[in-house]
Amino acid sequence: xxxxxxxxxxxxxxxxxxRTVLLIAGIFTAMVLVSAWMGWSATATVNGIYAxxxxxxxxxGQPVPANPLGQTSALGVLRNLTVYVSLIGTFAAIVTGQRLxxxxxxxxxxxxxxxxxxxxxxxxAGKMQALALATAALVTxxxxxxxxxxxxxxxxAVTAGxxxxxxxxxxxxxxxxTLFGMVALGAAARIPAxxxxxxxxxxxxxxxxxxxxxxxxxxxxxxxxxxxxxLVATPxxxxxxxxxxxxxxxxLSEAYAYLAAGLMGYLPAGLVPRGVVPPFLSLIVLxxxxxxxxxxxxxxxxPNAGGPDA
Numbered sequence: 001x002x003x004x005x006x007x008x009x010x011x012x013x014x015x016x017x018x019r020t021v022l023l024i025a026g027i028f029t030a031m032v033l034v035s036a037w038m039g040w041s042a043t044a045t046v047n048g049i050y051a052x053x054x055x056x057x058x059x060x061g062q063p064v065p066a067n068p069l070g071q072t073s074a075l076g077v078l079r080n081l082t083v084y085v086s087l088i089g090t091f092a093a094i095v096t097g098q099r100l101x102x103x104x105x106x107x108x109x110x111x112x113x114x115x116x117x118x119x120x121x122x123x124x125a126g127k128m129q130a131l132a133l134a135t136a137a138l139v140t141x142x143x144x145x146x147x148x149x150x151x152x153x154x155x156x157a158v159t160a161g162x163x164x165x166x167x168x169x170x171x172x173x174x175x176x177x178t179l180f181g182m183v184a185l186g187a188a189a190r191i192p193a194x195x196x197x198x199x200x201x202x203x204x205x206x207x208x209x210x211x212x213x214x215x216x217x218x219x220x221x222x223x224x225x226x227x228x229x230x231l232v233a234t235p236x237x238x239x240x241x242x243x244x245x246x247x248x249x250x251x252l253s254e255a256y257a258y259l260a261a262g263l264m265g266y267l268p269a270g271l272v273p274r275g276v277v278p279p280f281l282s283l284i285v286l287x288x289x290x291x292x293x294x295x296x297x298x299x300x301x302x303p304n305a306g307g308p309d310a
Contacts, residue, residue: 003119007126008133011100015134018099024092025138031088032142035080036149073265074158075166078146079227082260085142085173086253087225090205093135093177097184097294098198100127101301105192114303124298128291131181139174143167162265169263175287176256180205182290186297192305212251216244216274219254230257231268248275252286255279 001009015021057064104110113123146166150158158166183204188197213219217234234244248254251274258279261267273279 003122004125004129007123008129011127011130012133014103015096015099015130018103021092021096021099024088024095028084028088028092028138029141029145031084032081032145035078035084036145038077038080074150074162075169075264076266078149078166079261079264079266081142081146081169081173082227082257082264083225085139085177085260086209086256089138089142089173089177090180090209091202092138093131093181094184094198094201094205096134097131097181097186098188098195098201100131100185101188101197101298102194105188106194110301110303114301120299120301124295124301127185127298128182128294131185132178135178135181136174139170139177142173143170146170165263165265169260172256172259172263172283175283176252179252179287179290182294186290186294189294189297189301192302208251209253212247213254216240216247216251216254227257227261228266230254231261231271233271234274244274245276248273249277249282250286251275252283255282259283 054064104113113119143166150166180201184197184201186197187200191197191200210221213230214221217232218240219230219232234240254274256279258267258271258273275282
């Protein structure tokens with residue numbers, strides 16, 4: 001193992017003892033299960049109605065239409081996952097990123113690490129690696145639950161292309177939540193005050209999730225947490241046209257919702273993204289920016305600020 005991998009392994013072991021991190025991860029898992037149950041319930045209801053309709057139409061000699069479930073993407077039954085990822089999944093990543101730095105600061109080990117300058121890069125790389133692995137584990141758990149749901153759902157036939165798109169959705173989700181985790185990790189390194197990084201990253205997350213969509217597309221907070229209502233066309237007014245052009249490229253939650261809807265097969269036909277920058281490009285640039293922020297902040301960390309005696 002490399003020195004950075006050793007730091008990552010130790011950090012992951014410490015996270016498993018963090019009750020707050022485990023609690024939020026448990027809530028996220030529970031909500032993924034709720035999403036799976038909702039998909040199963042909706043599918044079973046539609047199948048029941050269709051079965052009754054078939055009997056009735058056959059009894060009166062009318063043609064029987066195809067099952068409506070076969071006319072839409074099978075992945076659409078899991079569309080609520082996009083909401084749970086953008087809300088609970090990202091917050092779990094934020095808490096994880098903050099605790100990776102804050103726990104060491106509270107333990108008073110940062111001055112020892114700073115006493116050996118070459119070790120600082122190893123330390124930062126290990127923390128970033130630990131965060132990426134922690135968020136990957138969280139998203140993988142959601143992927144396993146979702147995959148089992150699609151396999152067990154009645155009257156749902158998932159094609160090979162849809163399985164690939166589902167994998168793309170979870171890869172997208174991993175990048176999205178890890179971005180916020182990196183911001184929290186970098187903020188925790190920059191801000192020595194207890195929970196300062198958590199507060200800063202949470203404010204950014206709230207602004208991205210609720211404020212920017214309201215400015216760029218007139219999406220109110222209740223619509224922002226609905227996977228369908230959030231996908232609305234921008235009002236054709238000068239104000240929203242200008243704001244959408246200027247703020248659209250950094251409205252990360254809208255970019256994620258747009259890409260996720262396209263992968264899951266429920267993106268409204270003809271809907272165009274906000275701004276002039278493609279959502280995928282925006283996501284790549286912002287993920288890169290978050291990684292650079294976390295790295296530079298970790299390298300600039302003041303080991304003597306904060307700590308158990310602060």
